[in-house]
Amino acid sequence: MAVGFGSHHADDQIGWRVAQELARRMPDIAVRVASKPLDILHWLSGISRFLICDGCRGSGLPGTVRRWTWPAISIRQFTWNGTHDWGIVETLSLADRLGCLPREVLLWTVETRYVSPSGPMSQEVEAAIPVVLGAMKAELANPTVDR
Numbered sequence: 001m002a003v004g005f006g007s008h009h010a011d012d013q014i015g016w017r018v019a020q021e022l023a024r025r026m027p028d029i030a031v032r033v034a035s036k037p038l039d040i041l042h043w044l045s046g047i048s049r050f051l052i053c054d055g056c057r058g059s060g061l062p063g064t065v066r067r068w069t070w071p072a073i074s075i076r077q078f079t080w081n082g083t084h085d086w087g088i089v090e091t092l093s094l095a096d097r098l099g100c101l102p103r104e105v106l107l108w109t110v111e112t113r114y115v116s117p118s119g120p121m122s123q124e125v126e127a128a129i130p131v132v133l134g135a136m137k138a139e140l141a142n143p144t145v146d147r
Contacts, residue, residue, distance in 0.1 A: 001030040001047045001102075002136060003040060005054040005088065011062070011112035011125040018053040018108075018132045025133070029140055037091035044095055050102040051136055054088060055112040055125070062113035063124030065131050070105035071096075106139060108132045 004019025006012045016033045023031035032043060044050065060066075070092055088107070095101040110132060113122040 001032070001043060001049070002051040002053075002140070003032045003034055003043070005034050005037060005052065007035055010114040010116050010119045011110075011121050012055050012115045013121050014055045014110045014112065014125050014128065014132075015053045017121070017129055018136070021129065021133050022136055026137060026140060037088045040091060041095060041098075041100065044100045044102060047102050049104045050106070051139060052088065052105070052107040053132055053136070054107070054109060055115070056109040057112060060111050061124070062111050062122055063128045064111040065128050065135070066109045066111075067135060068107040068109065070101075070107060072107070108135060 002019060002022055004015030004017070004022075006015035006017075019031050019033045022029065030047075032039075034040060040050075092101065092105060110125055110128045112125055
């Protein structure tokens with residue numbers, strides 16, 4: 001399963017846009033979009049691999065893409081885009097404590113520039129869409145390895 005977090009607000013669209021394109025290109029994969037990380041707690045049952053995309057601040061220049069394998073202690077240093085009531089880090093930690101965290105969780109972050117109530121996505125963040133999409137497709141094409 002894959003999920004993109006975001007909103008309609010400028011660069012915060014990144015997760016949604018990646019998820020929508022992934023769903024279009026890989027219709028056999030369960031793909032969802034969410035506004036709040038806590039939404040994922042209802043979707044984790046019975047899955048072993050979970051891919052996430054979201055915008056953040058603190059990982060470099062706008063459009064910078066980073067891939068993380070959960071748990072990633074260093075990911076706690078970033079600021080998420082502010083449209084979430086409860087962050088991804090807290091939600092994944094809660095899922096782990098509840099015993100419902102999938103065996104493999106991969107997270108792609110894209111450094112954002114603008115998170116305003118209106119306006120388009122910045123060019124730098126828009127350019128990251130095919131980068132994240134390609135990386136997620138490659139992960140999904142590889143069989144999951146038992147750990």
